[in-house]
Amino acid sequence: MSIAVNIVKIALEAADKEKAKKINSIEIDLGKLAGVAEEALLFCYDSTCKNTIAEGSVLKINSIPGQAFCEACNYQFEADQPYMICPQCGEQVWLINGGKELKVKSVNVD
Ligand SMILES: [Zn+2]
Known part of the structure; x- marks a missing residue:
């Protein structure tokens, strides 16, 4: 819940700076390893937007995989879990970079 609140808060502040009357959409980068369930986030987002200028807006989620x-x-591949099995040799891989980002990328306003 707090994640959705933070996203909407950032967007509302951005909209306020531009003296916008309405937020149409918010685009975020969400790492697949950030531990955030998209469905839950979308659900919380809608209720968080109620009674604000973001009500009825769309949350666009860019899902960012990690790099294992x-x-x-010496094989590199995309990771969507905190640890992976190497598709090439079957070894367990713990070296994973990225995939944990959560940031508001853009806010589309009127
Ligand atoms: Zn391997």
């Missing part, structure tokens, strides 16, 4: 690197065979 297998030390056993």
Whole structure:
């Protein structure tokens, strides 16, 4: 819930700066390893937007995978879990970079 509140808060502040009357959409980058369920976030988002100028707006989520690197065979691949099995050699891979971002990328206002 607090994540949706933060996103809407950032968007409302941005809209306020531009003296906007309405927020049409908010675009965020969300890492697949951030531990945030998209469905839950979208659900909370709608209720958070109620009675604000963001009511009825669309939350666009860019899902960002992490990058896993297998030390056993030097293979790099996308990761959507905190640990992965290397698709090339079957080793367990713990070296994962990125995929944990959560940031408001753009706010579309009228
Ligand atoms: Zn490997």
